[in-house]
Amino acid sequence: MKKIAVLFYALAVTTVLLICTQCKKEPVCELLLRVHTTTTGVDTAEALPNAYVRVGLEDNYADFAKAEGRTDFNGIFSHTFKYEALLDVVVTCDTTYYEYITHEDEHIDTIPHHVSYYGTGRVKLVPDETVDQVILVSPIQ
16 A cells, blocks of 8 residues: 555655646747838838847847848838846948939939938837837938
8 A cells, every 4th residue: 555655645745746847938029120211200100121230239248139131111120038127228220222313305314322320229129028119210411
């Protein structure tokens, strides 16, 4: 009888240990940055595609708290981090647009205009949440 009780006790302890030490899903921190242009400091909701985004790239950040890349066609940059953190963000972009001028003789001139944008911000990553933040960038004079 003692053998059955010891076996039952060992089985119960093993079961409890297995349940308590199951693989738990690691919490992740999702970051969604929306890059918008501004000239007055007010959000115009005008997306800036192909902007270069750097998150936590200064020397004092650990490798797991760094990310870089470009915004998509909608001006959105996304990345997944392992740990919560407070990170600095820097966004730069060089763009060229063309102004078309039609003359009376129907000759068309194109005048290129080069604009550089710059903006910074700070994001706080939260475990198991998606942080959705707008970073405003202004033209550099």
